[in-house]
Structure formats: C-alpha cells, structure tokens
Amino acid sequence: xxxxxNNRENxxxxxxxxxxxxxxxxxxxxxxxxxxxxPFHSHKWEHEAFILEGSGTLSCDxxxxxxxxxxxxxxxxxxxxxxxxxxxxxxNRVTVNPIESTQDTICLLYTSDAADE
Numbered sequence: 001x002x003x004x005x006n007n008r009e010n011x012x013x014x015x016x017x018x019x020x021x022x023x024x025x026x027x028x029x030x031x032x033x034x035x036x037x038x039p040f041h042s043h044k045w046e047h048e049a050f051i052l053e054g055s056g057t058l059s060c061d062x063x064x065x066x067x068x069x070x071x072x073x074x075x076x077x078x079x080x081x082x083x084x085x086x087x088x089x090x091x092n093r094v095t096v097n098p099i100e101s102t103q104d105t106i107c108l109l110y111t112s113d114a115a116d117e
Contacts, residue, residue, distance in 0.1 A: 001021065004016065004020045004021065004022075006020065008029045013028045013029065013030075014026035014027055014028050014097075014102065015027050015028060015029050017099075017102060018099060018102060022099070023099070024098070024099055025096050025097065025098060025099060026096070026097050026098075026099060026101060026102055027094060027095070027096055028094070028095045028096075028097065029092070029093075029094055029095075030083070030092065030093050030094075030095060031090055031091075031092050032054070032056065032083060032084075032085040032090065032091045032092070032093075033085065033090055034085055034087060034088055034089065034090070035085060036084075036085050036091075037056075037082055037083060037084040037085065038082055038083040038084075039082065040059065040080065040081070040082040041080070041081070041082070042078055042079055042080045042081065043077070043078075043101065044077050044078055045077050045097060045098045045100055045101050046074060046075060046076055046077045046098070047074075047075050047095050047096060047097040047098075047101070048072065048073065048074055048075075048095065048096045049072075049073040049075065049083070049093045049094065049095045049096075050071070050072050050073070050093060050094045050095075051067055051068060051069050051070065051071045051073070051091065051092075051093050052069065052092045052093060052094060053069050053089065053090065053091065053092050054068070054069060054085060054087050054089050054090050054091030054092060055067065055068035055069065055085075055086065055087040055091060056068075056083060056084050056085040056086045056087060056091045057083075057084045057086055058073060058075070058081065058082070058083055058084075059080075059081060059082045059084065060075065060076075060079050060080070060081045061079045061080055061081070062080075067083070
C-alpha cells in the first residue's frame with residue numbers, strides 16, 4: 001500500500017477517511033476565525049484534537065478550559081463540548097475521530113444556553 005497524501009485545500013472533511021483506506025480513524029481539519037466556535041454537541045465516541053494555532057476555550061460538561069497552540073486534547077465520549085476561539089487570530093485544529101463517527105448519524109446538538117448547565 002502506498003501512503004495517502006491529501007491537502008486540506010483540495011479535500012473536504014474528513015481529510016483522511018474510509019475512502020482513503022484508513023481502517024480505524026478519520027482526520028478532520030477545523031478553522032475557527034476569531035469569535036467562532038464549533039457547535040455545542042455530544043456523541044458517543046471520543047476524539048482527540050491538536051491545536052495548530054491560536055487560542056480559545058474548550059467547554060466540556062459545564063467546565064471551561066483554556067486551550068492554545070500546541071495543546072493535545074482528549075474529549076471523552078458522551079460529553080457536551082464546544083471549541084471556542086476567544087483570541088484575535090484564527091484557531092485551527094486537527095481532530096481525530098474513530099471510524100465509527102463516519103457511520104454514526106447520532107450527534108446531539110445543544111443551544112448555547114445549554115452550555116451554562
């Protein structure tokens with residue numbers, strides 16, 4: 001098998017996934033401009049994230065954690081979570097999810113008010 005090299009500018013998310021022959025995980029790339037965030041959500045799988053640049057917070061089950069360039073993050077399964085860019089520059093990250101995340105259509109979204117629970 002040859003390596004697979006995808007450039008995020010030419011490939012939609014996941015940037016590496018089942019169609020590339022990846023057997024266990026998918027890789028996603030997320031850009032958050034200043035003030036932007038991911039949806040506030042939960043799902044049954046864990047995922048790992050690496051902050052490539054920028055800074056912000058991770059809201060996870062009612063607690064807020066500062067995150068910044070160079071941080072490696074484990075988001076446990078079944079936790080309500082959200083990545084929020086609180087900085088003045090883009091916050092970009094790579095996220096790795098189990099392959100089941102491409103097959104599981106259950107992802108619970110919450111309103112921003114739920115973040116305060």
